[in-house]
Amino acid sequence: MRDIKRRKGSIQSTQQITKAMKLVATVKLQKSRTKAENSRLYFNLMYQTIQEMLKKSTGIRHRYLKSGDSKKKAVIVVSSNRGLAGGYNSNIIRLVTESGIPKEDALIFAIGRKGRDVIDEPLYSDAQQISKKLLAMFEKNEIGEIYLAYTAFKNTVSQIPTFLKLLPVDLAAAGPKGEVKEEKPDLLIMNYEPDEDEVLDAIIPKYVSSLIYGAFLEAVASENGARMTAMDSATNNGRDDRKTVAAVQPCASGIYHSGVDRDHRGRECHRWLKRNMSNYLADLHTCGAGGNRQHTGDRNQSA
Numbered sequence: 001m002r003d004i005k006r007r008k009g010s011i012q013s014t015q016q017i018t019k020a021m022k023l024v025a026t027v028k029l030q031k032s033r034t035k036a037e038n039s040r041l042y043f044n045l046m047y048q049t050i051q052e053m054l055k056k057s058t059g060i061r062h063r064y065l066k067s068g069d070s071k072k073k074a075v076i077v078v079s080s081n082r083g084l085a086g087g088y089n090s091n092i093i094r095l096v097t098e099s100g101i102p103k104e105d106a107l108i109f110a111i112g113r114k115g116r117d118v119i120d121e122p123l124y125s126d127a128q129q130i131s132k133k134l135l136a137m138f139e140k141n142e143i144g145e146i147y148l149a150y151t152a153f154k155n156t157v158s159q160i161p162t163f164l165k166l167l168p169v170d171l172a173a174a175g176p177k178g179e180v181k182e183e184k185p186d187l188l189i190m191n192y193e194p195d196e197d198e199v200l201d202a203i204i205p206k207y208v209s210s211l212i213y214g215a216f217l218e219a220v221a222s223e224n225g226a227r228m229t230a231m232d233s234a235t236n237n238g239r240d241d242r243k244t245v246a247a248v249q250p251c252a253s254g255i256y257h258s259g260v261d262r263d264h265r266g267r268e269c270h271r272w273l274k275r276n277m278s279n280y281l282a283d284l285h286t287c288g289a290g291g292n293r294q295h296t297g298d299r300n301q302s303a
Helices: 002-055 088-097 124-139 196-247 259-282
Strands: 073-078 106-111 145-155 158-167 284-286 294-296
Touching: 002 145, 002 196, 073 088, 073 124, 073 196, 088 145, 088 158, 088 196, 106 124, 124 158, 124 196, 145 196, 158 196
Parallel strands: 073 106, 073 145
Antiparallel strands: 145 158, 284 294
């Protein structure tokens, strides 16, 4: 009985913790979700604009539009800052490991405490610093391609692991949300002033920084949504465990009653005691060799 009470107390304490964590995640989700949804239109439009520009351009041989000689591939992995977020981190890890990039060629840039670097409140300046470092490595031919792995926020219970190629720009790739746009014929040619190199030198770094920052905002909202869902599930499981433990209680007879049996426990145990106590007393006898010690056993056994 003591063990059952201790178990119930432990479940109740854990349930209070998970309930509090769910409330905290809910408050954070409201803020991060608003940021992600308000900025998503801009980042998606930035991605589509660059894609459309380059599709309408011909004969451009810019350094950001072709793979380098290096086999190294940089992968920005946006993980969570804290644990207890369900399968959030495992989904991102699975996405990267199944991307087809050889392990020896992958150069991981981990963002988030579960990765390495911590960004509690992502800023655009953080994305600019990462973008500047990666572009410098790309220009020096230290890396040949740049990828971004993050979790896109869809709703509270659904988050989409997304793997996006940043450089060189892939015109046949899917969008930031993993949606492929329907191709529409467009015969217009893109003209650049003063020239394409100068324009792309200015716009490609902003393009990379914008997509990284958008991924940060999406990832923060996804993390809070995943944690809220996980803590809600844990709280409900704790409630079910408490009901299970409360429904199984031993009585003096040693019988564990559950469900409707508890309503008949007194009558049931009385019959059990009456039936078994007479047999127990009948089995008691005095051992002549050992004084008044009483033993249970075969009454026909000689003392």
